Amino acid sequence: MMTKPYISVVIPVYNEQENLRQLFERLTSTMDAFGRPWEVLFTNDGSRDNSMELLKSFHKQRPKQVRVIDFSGNFGQHMAIIAAFEHVRGEVIVTLDADLQNPPEEIPKLLAAIEAGHDSVGGYRRNRQDTFFRKYASKIINGIRAKVTRIRMKDQGCMLRAYRKHIVDNIVASGETSTFIPALAYSYSANPGDVEVEHAARAAGESKYRLYDLIRLNFDLMTGFSMVPLQAFTLFGMIVSVFSFLFVVFLFIRRIVVGPEAEGLFTLFAILYFFVGIGIMGLGIIGEYVGRIYKEVRRRPRFIIRNIYEETND
């Protein structure tokens, strides 16, 4: 009989060969010292480097504690986490990044907050070690998210988080393909909390997110948790209609009183282009929602698991 783990640590891995050894070492020593039964689930998200071999060697080293889910391709960080969520056995689930930006030594802090009664705990990064651009963009997005959605968390981008099992079960059951896990967890949580955690620069390798991925991810957050972008457009359209109507009335009266006019042609163009631009943006926003709806209704598998390396005789 295997002892049931109390803590399940979930780590998505995409081309992290330079970081995995140190990560595993620091994780095991932290968790062993913590003294409760634990397990770790790595999801290999289609790495093209040596990551999978390393993960398999960890599984060999501690077959009872280390499980590895091997994706058949790259399905993204959030899907990698959800796949692991489907298989966790612990009562408390902790997520963290594989690049050592989230120090494993901080896990006990999150667990303490869970034991104090929170059912979902987010880390917020002290001295965030990212590029100036990332930090700044993230501030803006955090600000927009706070205004546009009902989610109140300190640092949505920090993936060092802990959840009670029922939250994770609900995330799995929701079955969405383009979702943002911290926000989803928040919306299922009865008593969310935040704790301050350290943040390090990426130990090796480079960020797997290019600008385009970041934009897409943040659209997932906005469209997945708010209708405000659409509603703002309806409202804006209504305001423009009212003003246009007043303008038409004005022109009509002017025509009768002053006579026809032909000046200000280019001003008119400028105004027109402005509204055309806004209109195209509106189409884009609708497209973002429609595309996501399409993705959901097709009900294609969210990810494909090639193999799971685990001890099954429990």
Ligand code: UDP
């Ligand atoms: N990751 C993943 N699949 C991807 C991109 C990233 O599993 O398609 C993992 C990556 O290995 C790391 C975590 O997600 O463990 C965060 O990625 P990264 O550090 O590149 O993101 P950043 O810290 O720049 O936001």
Ligand code: MG
């Ligand atoms: Mg990182």
